[in-house]
Amino acid sequence: MLLELNHIYKWVKSGGRRVFLLNDLSLKIDEGEFLSLMGPSGSGKSTLLNVISMLDAFEEGEYYFDSEAVHDLSSKRKTGIFNENIGFIFQAYHLLDDLTVYENIETPLLYKKIKSSERKALVADMLDRFNIVGKKDLFPHQLSGGQQQLVGIARALIIKPKLILADEPTGNLNSAQSDDIMGLFKKLNQEGVTIIQATHSESNAGYGTRIVNLLDGSINKN
Amino acid sequence: MLKNHFKISIRNLWKNKTLSLLNLIGLSIGISSVLTLLFSVYAYYTADEYIPEKDKIVYLKTILKDGNNYREVPYPLLDQLVENSTEVVAGTHMHGWGNIWLEFEGRDFQKETSYANPEFFEVFELPLKYGDAKTALKEKYSVVLTNKVSQQIFGDINPVGKTLIGADTLNLKVTGVIEPISPYSSFRLGVLLPNTILEDNPIFKAQTNWSNSFSPIFLKLRANADITKLENQVDQLLKANYDDIATIADIKVMSFEAMRTNAIPVVDIIITSSIAAAFFILFIILVNLLNLNTSTMFSRTKTIAVRKVLGSTKRSLIIQYCIENGILVFTSILLSGFLFLSINLPRLNDTFGPEFGQISFDFLEDYPVVIGIILIGILSTLLVSVFPSLRFVKIPVTMGIKGKLQHIKHNFIWRNSFIILQFSIAILCISIAIILNTQIGYMKNADLGFQRENILVGHIDLDYKNIDVAQSKFNALLNTLESSPYVKSVSTSQSIPSDYYFNYSTYSDPVQNTDVRMRRSYADDSYLKTLEVPIIKGRHFDRNLDKADDHPAIINEAALKAFGWESIEGKRMKFKGNEESGYPIVGVVKDFHYQDLQNAVEPLVHIFRDRKRLEAHRFLTVRVQEGHEAAIENILTSTFNSIDSRKTYVQSRLADKVSGQYLLIEGILQTVSITAILAIFISSLGLFGLISFSAKRKVKEIGVRKVLGSSVSNIVILLSKDYIILVGIATLIAFPIAWYTMNLWLDSFAYSITIKWWMFGLAAFIALAITSLTLGLRAIRSAMANPVDSLKAE
Ligand SMILES: Nc1ncnc2c1ncn2[C@@H]1O[C@H](COP(=O)(O)OP(=O)(O)O)[C@@H](O)[C@H]1O
Ligand SMILES: [Mg+2]
Numbered sequence A: 001m002l003l004e005l006n007h008i009y010k011w012v013k014s015g016g017r018r019v020f021l022l023n024d025l026s027l028k029i030d031e032g033e034f035l036s037l038m039g040p041s042g043s044g045k046s047t048l049l050n051v052i053s054m055l056d057a058f059e060e061g062e063y064y065f066d067s068e069a070v071h072d073l074s075s076k077r078k079t080g081i082f083n084e085n086i087g088f089i090f091q092a093y094h095l096l097d098d099l100t101v102y103e104n105i106e107t108p109l110l111y112k113k114i115k116s117s118e119r120k121a122l123v124a125d126m127l128d129r130f131n132i133v134g135k136k137d138l139f140p141h142q143l144s145g146g147q148q149q150l151v152g153i154a155r156a157l158i159i160k161p162k163l164i165l166a167d168e169p170t171g172n173l174n175s176a177q178s179d180d181i182m183g184l185f186k187k188l189n190q191e192g193v194t195i196i197q198a199t200h201s202e203s204n205a206g207y208g209t210r211i212v213n214l215l216d217g218s219i220n221k222n
Numbered sequence B: 001m002l003k004n005h006f007k008i009s010i011r012n013l014w015k016n017k018t019l020s021l022l023n024l025i026g027l028s029i030g031i032s033s034v035l036t037l038l039f040s041v042y043a044y045y046t047a048d049e050y051i052p053e054k055d056k057i058v059y060l061k062t063i064l065k066d067g068n069n070y071r072e073v074p075y076p077l078l079d080q081l082v083e084n085s086t087e088v089v090a091g092t093h094m095h096g097w098g099n100i101w102l103e104f105e106g107r108d109f110q111k112e113t114s115y116a117n118p119e120f121f122e123v124f125e126l127p128l129k130y131g132d133a134k135t136a137l138k139e140k141y142s143v144v145l146t147n148k149v150s151q152q153i154f155g156d157i158n159p160v161g162k163t164l165i166g167a168d169t170l171n172l173k174v175t176g177v178i179e180p181i182s183p184y185s186s187f188r189l190g191v192l193l194p195n196t197i198l199e200d201n202p203i204f205k206a207q208t209n210w211s212n213s214f215s216p217i218f219l220k221l222r223a224n225a226d227i228t229k230l231e232n233q234v235d236q237l238l239k240a241n242y243d244d245i246a247t248i249a250d251i252k253v254m255s256f257e258a259m260r261t262n263a264i265p266v267v268d269i270i271i272t273s274s275i276a277a278a279f280f281i282l283f284i285i286l287v288n289l290l291n292l293n294t295s296t297m298f299s300r301t302k303t304i305a306v307r308k309v310l311g312s313t314k315r316s317l318i319i320q321y322c323i324e325n326g327i328l329v330f331t332s333i334l335l336s337g338f339l340f341l342s343i344n345l346p347r348l349n350d351t352f353g354p355e356f357g358q359i360s361f362d363f364l365e366d367y368p369v370v371i372g373i374i375l376i377g378i379l380s381t382l383l384v385s386v387f388p389s390l391r392f393v394k395i396p397v398t399m400g401i402k403g404k405l406q407h408i409k410h411n412f413i414w415r416n417s418f419i420i421l422q423f424s425i426a427i428l429c430i431s432i433a434i435i436l437n438t439q440i441g442y443m444k445n446a447d448l449g450f451q452r453e454n455i456l457v458g459h460i461d462l463d464y465k466n467i468d469v470a471q472s473k474f475n476a477l478l479n480t481l482e483s484s485p486y487v488k489s490v491s492t493s494q495s496i497p498s499d500y501y502f503n504y505s506t507y508s509d510p511v512q513n514t515d516v517r518m519r520r521s522y523a524d525d526s527y528l529k530t531l532e533v534p535i536i537k538g539r540h541f542d543r544n545l546d547k548a549d550d551h552p553a554i555i556n557e558a559a560l561k562a563f564g565w566e567s568i569e570g571k572r573m574k575f576k577g578n579e580e581s582g583y584p585i586v587g588v589v590k591d592f593h594y595q596d597l598q599n600a601v602e603p604l605v606h607i608f609r610d611r612k613r614l615e616a617h618r619f620l621t622v623r624v625q626e627g628h629e630a631a632i633e634n635i636l637t638s639t640f641n642s643i644d645s646r647k648t649y650v651q652s653r654l655a656d657k658v659s660g661q662y663l664l665i666e667g668i669l670q671t672v673s674i675t676a677i678l679a680i681f682i683s684s685l686g687l688f689g690l691i692s693f694s695a696k697r698k699v700k701e702i703g704v705r706k707v708l709g710s711s712v713s714n715i716v717i718l719l720s721k722d723y724i725i726l727v728g729i730a731t732l733i734a735f736p737i738a739w740y741t742m743n744l745w746l747d748s749f750a751y752s753i754t755i756k757w758w759m760f761g762l763a764a765f766i767a768l769a770i771t772s773l774t775l776g777l778r779a780i781r782s783a784m785a786n787p788v789d790s791l792k793a794e
Helices: A045-053 A075-085 A101-111 A116-129 A145-157 A175-190 B002-015 B017-046 B077-084 B147-154 B202-207 B227-241 B256-263 B265-298 B301-309 B314-356 B363-393 B413-445 B467-483 B557-563 B629-641 B654-660 B663-697 B699-707 B712-746 B757-784 B787-793
Strands: A003-014 A017-029 A034-038 A060-065 A086-089 A163-167 A194-198 A210-215 B057-064 B088-095 B101-104 B107-110 B113-116 B128-131 B142-146 B163-166 B170-178 B191-194 B213-215 B217-221 B248-255 B455-459 B487-493 B504-508 B515-523 B535-538 B553-556 B572-575 B583-589 B604-608 B619-624 B650-653
Touching: A003 A045, A017 A045, A034 A045, A034 A175, A045 A163, A045 A194, A075 A086, A086 A145, A101 A116, A101 A145, A116 A145, A145 A175, A163 A175, A175 A194, B002 B017, B002 B314, B017 B265, B017 B314, B017 B363, B017 B663, B057 B227, B057 B256, B077 B088, B077 B217, B077 B227, B088 B213, B101 B147, B107 B147, B128 B147, B142 B147, B147 B170, B227 B248, B248 B256, B265 B363, B265 B413, B265 B663, B301 B314, B301 B363, B314 B363, B314 B663, B413 B663, B413 B712, B413 B757, B455 B629, B455 B654, B467 B487, B467 B629, B487 B515, B515 B557, B553 B557, B557 B583, B557 B604, B619 B629, B629 B650, B650 B654, B663 B699, B663 B712, B663 B757, B699 B712, B699 B757, B699 B787, B712 B757
Parallel strands: A034 A194, A034 A210, A086 A163, A163 A194, B113 B191, B142 B170, B515 B604, B553 B583
Antiparallel strands: A003 A017, A003 A060, B057 B217, B057 B248, B088 B113, B088 B217, B101 B107, B101 B163, B128 B170, B142 B191, B163 B170, B455 B619, B455 B650, B487 B619, B504 B515, B504 B572, B535 B583, B553 B604, B572 B583
């Protein structure tokens, strides 16, 4: 098992009342799964992904990641686990505007203090794999949305994460681009990467191995 | 990683080109002035470093009952002190006695000459470049030169043992060369002679008694000396020997280290205001960076969040930001070093050089200044990077990534206080500059009690090689001048306004026995007439009635009051202690400002001296008919150039000499003005940057407002109103401070203006005009933008 959430509650206070963003949510995810989180807008998909990534905290419940009790960990350790194991892919890509494609992909390696020669090799591999060698010196604004998301995925994969979290990765793309990305995810999953994606689209969800439906911060058993 | 930080930093700086440029300009100009101010302060404070044990050296200050004070003390006091005082280890006189002419291989030199006891080097253990300090002044006919003078006479060789001919007759052996001395030093040395050489001089001998004070003395004290004890010993010696004890209130022991500031009190003001100005400018620059950096941080929250997702630590983000600012700061330091060496330092020398001497920058000696500025650079970088970024790197990723900053409060209290402080400083400087400028204008244009226009002044004490030839040419010149239709009046005198000696003597009324200490000068019969100083009692000198041997005297009103006389009928005055019958007082002139207006008009006496005696006068003054100055100037210059003399003839105009008295204070005005301009300029740059940010942030709001029908001026007001209010508050803070400090300073002028409201009004107007202009320029650009474009941009 890769991770386990037991009775997670997350709320915010509004006018003295608790507004639950996650409400008694329990979920187990095995290594090698390709999970699709579905649900209407506002159902808590992003919130759940943030909690899983440890970027966001929760109020109550237990969370085990790789058998470490996340709910007891210091924020420093959580950041450490996140940096080692998780790649995050955003709907709005969030590439660094001032960096080229190459530099965007290289950045996570810089923070891991990987040697220059090794970095070069890894980034070159990645560019190759996504067929964007010709684009490596372009800046994000010179790319189409689909290409930008490709770079976003390459950047997330460069640290060889165990787990990929993707928050509506194709939300800004047309259906052809969308299918490409999903095909890619499927391939990655077959290579052994665990993937959790949040999505609105039935067809995207179909690429996954399991579908979980969210409603108002809880898992909808129907 | 470091390389990467640099790359990112340079890209960021390049991306915000306008802002970086604004910062670079502000920083470079600001730091170069900080560097200049610090360097001059450093040069000043280290100028006496080369004098060993200077904390054990003291001099004596005579304080008179009337509040005046001077460094000179009765001549025999030194020997008595050295002999009797338990506290004194060694002592020396140091005084001038005319600058001696030195001849070497046919060339003549005249340099600042001081006479000192053979023990001089026991008091001041100055390092000698050549020669032995122990013996240097022991021989009567020896001479010690400063390095500069030695190079002028001998070039680069070691001159010890060479002989100079002094005053055409003396064979002086060079016994030492003193290592280079800073121009800011307490010493104005050139040529140093043992005072034993003056022993044969009857005039000198006649002065070295208890009733004459013409030489300061310097004493080296024993370790842990008791100053009170020494002062008592001085006091006893005075009481025992000095017969004029009634006028002296006290003789105080003063530390040598404080001598420079005591000698020119303005120095203290210059140094403190330099430090204050450096601090102010630095503060203003740092505030700009802090405020602008805080503003840029708002647009960086998203990038920060993304980088954190990619694995960046907070520290790494802060380091990157430090590097970015460091590049800016240190590029500016390089540029400012360049500005300092090529513009500021030469300017500084132009301004204060004539008074204090030229200073130069030498890396090997002045490296502490470089280290200082680098330290300032590092600290500034840390300050302006760490503070603004600390808050922002702490924003949780999930918030930052959405660009939602609701929990980062737009807390403007700090920013606004800084802006108010910046502008308070700027407005303070502007007010000071305006008030000082008004004071200088007042002093320059005040009615001085004499007519300064159309008067030519020739400096005629030129050390003529053949005085007889010179005298006959001079007589011919006087005839030419007197017969010229363009010359209204000609005179010769020992002094002219702006150039009166400090030769005070105590005179007494032999009848009433009242004593008055006053200045004395010699003048011919037409000197006071040429200046058009009104006579209020008695008459002017008259060459037919007055004889120089009788010493007829004309005193000023201040002297009349000091003697307590109603009329001058039958009045005489004589040197105190002398048994002669004294000088007849023939007239009283209205008080005229023979010194600058920083000083009150003190008692003064002019004593009649024959016009024609060339060697007895220092100045020739000619009142010329307006418009004919050049012609007469030509006659004077060509005559004196045709006379063989050691000094070169100098020609000036009295009006210029009078204005020239204010050079130093005008130098201060210049420094204050430059500081004021810098302060307001750099502060405005900061505001320009800030309003650019809010304009950018509010592009959409402006667009919407315009669509809803807001006018351009409404939008300009919307954008700039807050800043204008801040500047307004700053004026209110600056005025009382300016009023207080300037009142304090103006009190030190004997004649001063009163501070008026319009001066502050003008300062406020200048500050507000400049800021409105800066803000307006930027605001109008935003307000004029097509709302359709601005709305699309988001
Ligand atoms: N910091 C927050 N404070 C208050 N409400 C929030 C906060 N973050 C998210 N929400 C709310 O929580 C709900 C779940 O949001 P989100 O997880 O983004 O949904 P989804 O990604 O499924 O569209 C929404 O109603 C949203 O408005
Ligand atoms: Mg969402």
